[in-house]
Amino acid sequence: MSDDALTELTRRAQNLDAEHAGTDRRDAFELPDGVIYLDGNSLGALSVAAREATRDAVERQWGKQLIRAWNESAWWTAPERVGDRIAALLGAPGGSVVVGDSTTVSLYKAVHAAARLRPNRRVVLTDPDSFPTDVHVTRGVCEQLGLTLELVSPGEAVTRLQGSNDVALAAYSHVDYRTGELWDLAAITAAAHDAGALACWDLCHSAGVVEVGLADGGADFAVGCGYKYLSGGPGAPAFLYVAPEHLSEFTNPILGWNGHATPFAMSPDHVPAEGITRARVGTPPVLGIAALEGALTAYDGLSVSDVRRRSLSLTGFFVECLDGLGIDLPVVTPRDDRRGSQVSLRHPDAYAVVQALIARGVIGDFREPDIVRLGFAPLYLSHEDVLAAAVHVRDVITGREFEREEFRSRATVT
Amino acid sequence: MSDDALTELTRRAQNLDAEHAGTDRRDAFELPDGVIYLDGNSLGALSVAAREATRDAVERQWGKQLIRAWNESAWWTAPERVGDRIAALLGAPGGSVVVGDSTTVSLYKAVHAAARLRPNRRVVLTDPDSFPTDVHVTRGVCEQLGLTLELVSPGEAVTRLQGSNDVALAAYSHVDYRTGELWDLAAITAAAHDAGALACWDLCHSAGVVEVGLADGGADFAVGCGYKYLSGGPGAPAFLYVAPEHLSEFTNPILGWNGHATPFAMSPDHVPAEGITRARVGTPPVLGIAALEGALTAYDGLSVSDVRRRSLSLTGFFVECLDGLGIDLPVVTPRDDRRGSQVSLRHPDAYAVVQALIARGVIGDFREPDIVRLGFAPLYLSHEDVLAAAVHVRDVITGREFEREEFRSRATVT
Numbered sequence: 016m017s018d019d020a021l022t023e024l025t026r027r028a029q030n031l032d033a034e035h036a037g038t039d040r041r042d043a044f045e046l047p048d049g050v051i052y053l054d055g056n057s058l059g060a061l062s063v064a065a066r067e068a069t070r071d072a073v074e075r076q077w078g079k080q081l082i083r084a085w086n087e088s089a090w091w092t093a094p095e096r097v098g099d100r101i102a103a104l105l106g107a108p109g110g111s112v113v114v115g116d117s118t119t120v121s122l123y124k125a126v127h128a129a130a131r132l133r134p135n136r137r138v139v140l141t142d143p144d145s146f147p148t149d150v151h152v153t154r155g156v157c158e159q160l161g162l163t164l165e166l167v168s169p170g171e172a173v174t175r176l177q178g179s180n181d182v183a184l185a186a187y188s189h190v191d192y193r194t195g196e197l198w199d200l201a202a203i204t205a206a207a208h209d210a211g212a213l214a215c216w217d218l219c220h221s222a223g224v225v226e227v228g229l230a231d232g233g234a235d236f237a238v239g240c241g242y243k244y245l246s247g248g249p250g251a252p253a254f255l256y257v258a259p260e261h262l263s264e265f266t267n268p269i270l271g272w273n274g275h276a277t278p279f280a281m282s283p284d285h286v287p288a289e290g291i292t293r294a295r296v297g298t299p300p301v302l303g304i305a306a307l308e309g310a311l312t313a314y315d316g317l318s319v320s321d322v323r324r325r326s327l328s329l330t331g332f333f334v335e336c337l338d339g340l341g342i343d344l345p346v347v348t349p350r351d352d353r354r355g356s357q358v359s360l361r362h363p364d365a366y367a368v369v370q371a372l373i374a375r376g377v378i379g380d381f382r383e384p385d386i387v388r389l390g391f392a393p394l395y396l397s398h399e400d401v402l403a404a405a406v407h408v409r410d411v412i413t414g415r416e417f418e419r420e421e422f423r424s425r426a427t428v429t
Numbered sequence: 430m431s432d433d434a435l436t437e438l439t440r441r442a443q444n445l446d447a448e449h450a451g452t453d454r455r456d457a458f459e460l461p462d463g464v465i466y467l468d469g470n471s472l473g474a475l476s477v478a479a480r481e482a483t484r485d486a487v488e489r490q491w492g493k494q495l496i497r498a499w500n501e502s503a504w505w506t507a508p509e510r511v512g513d514r515i516a517a518l519l520g521a522p523g524g525s526v527v528v529g530d531s532t533t534v535s536l537y538k539a540v541h542a543a544a545r546l547r548p549n550r551r552v553v554l555t556d557p558d559s560f561p562t563d564v565h566v567t568r569g570v571c572e573q574l575g576l577t578l579e580l581v582s583p584g585e586a587v588t589r590l591q592g593s594n595d596v597a598l599a600a601y602s603h604v605d606y607r608t609g610e611l612w613d614l615a616a617i618t619a620a621a622h623d624a625g626a627l628a629c630w631d632l633c634h635s636a637g638v639v640e641v642g643l644a645d646g647g648a649d650f651a652v653g654c655g656y657k658y659l660s661g662g663p664g665a666p667a668f669l670y671v672a673p674e675h676l677s678e679f680t681n682p683i684l685g686w687n688g689h690a691t692p693f694a695m696s697p698d699h700v701p702a703e704g705i706t707r708a709r710v711g712t713p714p715v716l717g718i719a720a721l722e723g724a725l726t727a728y729d730g731l732s733v734s735d736v737r738r739r740s741l742s743l744t745g746f747f748v749e750c751l752d753g754l755g756i757d758l759p760v761v762t763p764r765d766d767r768r769g770s771q772v773s774l775r776h777p778d779a780y781a782v783v784q785a786l787i788a789r790g791v792i793g794d795f796r797e798p799d800i801v802r803l804g805f806a807p808l809y810l811s812h813e814d815v816l817a818a819a820v821h822v823r824d825v826i827t828g829r830e831f832e833r834e835e836f837r838s839r840a841t842v843t
Binding site: 145250280373 | 474531532558560561564569692711792797
């Protein structure tokens with residue numbers, strides 16, 4: 016690597032930042048000084064709006080309005096209202112998305128309900144390399160309903176589905192949490208439909224950064240988390256999408272009062288609410304929803320396609336920097352556009368590499384067994400940040416900092 | 430009612446407040462001026478500690494520590510840590526309670542797991558007058574598992590259980606949400622055990638105000654909400670108790686990565702964690718847990734038995750005030766100690782009575798069909814508050830304020 020290369024990359028970063036200035040929302044977020052945050056795909060950063068929304072929910076709404084806030088601050092309808100905001104980011108119509116519960120619980124509802132819509136089919140497909148909770152949930156539902164879980168990678172799903180008549184549901188992640196590979200939602204969904212099956216998508220790593228196109232792609236169900244690129248805060252409520260054509264037949268496996276047609280009639284008979292409200296279960300987590308609702312205002316005035324262009328530019332430029340700086344690490348993430356908003360590198364000492372980067376203020380994460388996972392939340396990262404991060408990666412690798420003892424002890428959980 | 434009666438009640442209120450000064454935590458809470466808050470059994474008031482804990486979780490932990498907060502601020506272990514604090518209030522050992530998910534989802538887990546521990550029994554008992562979500566959940570689980578739901582009031586549960594051999598589970602509420610009646614947890618649990626059945630308790634209206642005695646009473650499972658007397662904030666995470674002797678056989682119906690023995694190994698095989706951790710499902714709602722953890726510090730230095738004595742004194746004194754002020758309304762709540770921390774009155778225009786009281790700053794709630802429900806959160810209410818509330822009730826009733834049109838329109842949801 017020559018000084019010339021760095022100079023050239025710096026100029027290029029500046030040009031790209033100018034080109035993408037319209038999608039720069041850095042000022043909306045509160046990142047600590049000295050940090051290049053490449054973990055927005057695990058926990059999105061705090062925004063000013065999320066901070067203020069949470070404070071208002073706690074101090075004014077809860078503190079002053081007390082119980083009246085259910086009406087006066089419209090807490091009761093927040094799951095659908097925030098759901099509508101997320102729907103707009105997913106290419107889904109209003110009234111098809113609701114928030115509340117964790118991603119895992121949301122996925123349980125979706126998989127259970129989907130399987131019941133195909134009562135004569137005995138097989139559920141999922142990816143063995145999905146985030147583990149996806150495999151656990153689908154396996155658990157299969158055991159409860161007497162179905163067979165078949166582990167088929169998304170790359171082989173279309174082939175498996177073609178000409179088959181035994182599959183009830185294909186449950187896949189849109190973006191692989193480890194490699195960052197983006198799968199073809201529309202193609203797998205179409206193959207599922209051709210085979211008489213349904214398709215459920217986990218959008219944890221695509222919501223807010225990829226043009227998901229749920230309605231155009233024909234997805235039947237989808238779930239995703241509020242705390243990654245959507246920046247809704249730690250453990251933020253997840254979202255659940257049910258395609259409008261399935262709403263009237265959607266059977267919630269967890270029957271609670273919030274999914275009831277007339278919850279305050281206090282009737283012991285369960286009559287499901289109309290529309291997506293029937294996917295609700297218990298009292299919504301108001302503080303978490305408030306933070307998420309505030310965070311979503313970062314998308315005001317932006318189109319997802321512009322955010323996606325910025326994301327591809329950031330991740331593409333990061334790989335360009337690795338190449339330009341002469342860093343010879345295997346890039347696991349596709350170099351073409353079949354990727355989410357992350358770049359994953361393979362390294363035999365990946366855990367220690369991540370720790371060494373964190374010590375330098377470049378926060379990414381490690382994923383088993385050997386993945387350095389770097390997420391590029393497009394709203395608050397610049398191409399200059401990307402270049403700076405690449406320089407730190409170079410220095411950690413070429414300086415063999417990952418060999419230091421302090422970076423090798425695995426005391427942490429994430 | 431004579432001025433003498435009011436003078437005498439005022440003196441009595443002052444004496445009782447002096448007697449119970451040791452359990453007065455009014456200064457720990459931030460109640461708005463001009464409000465007598467009798468709805469802490471629906472949404473507990475904001476405390477200074479809950480406000481500060483939430484602000485710290487948002488601004489310092491999330492904002493500054495970012496992803497590192499999972500370790501540095503011990504987010505990962507918060508469900509068990511806060512569970513232990515609640516366990517202490519319930520007479521349960523450490524390691525038997527976990528928080529996260531809604532009450533409804535928690536109950537779903539408990540009922541499902543309990544039924545699976547009695548595979549040869551076909552009947553689940555619950556109270557037809559339980560809070561509706563309890564009936565919905567038990568019915569839903571019964572449908573999924575091919576069991577029969579039998580609606581038996583708690584007053585008849587012991588008789589139903591005696592000599593029976595078909596019951597898998599008796600699922601009851603400790604305190605009736607409408608009438609405030611306190612049921613005998615130990616007696617119903619013992620009858621269930623004598624019949625070879627298990628007992629699951631909903632503690633939503635007893636946690637924090639009644640000496641629950643989960644371990645002494647032999648309860649097998651219990652759930653309860655964090656946002657009533659525990660004052661954890663709107664939609665606060667609920668808690669789930671599993672008796673230690675059932676932990677090794679507890680099967681979570683919703684298999685998620687947070688209940689896994691080694692979540693970060695990212696294994697597709699589900700190996701349940703040891704202990705109560707296996708009852709976890711998805712990523713915990715950190716902001717809600719933070720508020721709840723802060724709120725629970727209001728109990729620091731207090732014994733539940735002292736809080737219970739204060740609660741009985743407040744509710745007993747309220748009935749005494751009604752009598753002393755000549756208010757002739759049916760008191761639905763037991764006048765003896767078989768009550769929680771509320772007093773429910775019956776009135777044909779109960780909805781309008783509640784609205785008229787709210788207009789006077791006395792916030793209670795209405796419950797179908799004709800119940801004026803007044804909750805007495807013992808930590809922040811005084812006997813003087815109780816007397817003032819009773820005077821307002823008298824004025825609403827004797828002045829027939831409830832007949833005003835403005836109080837009769839049912840626009841609100843809670």
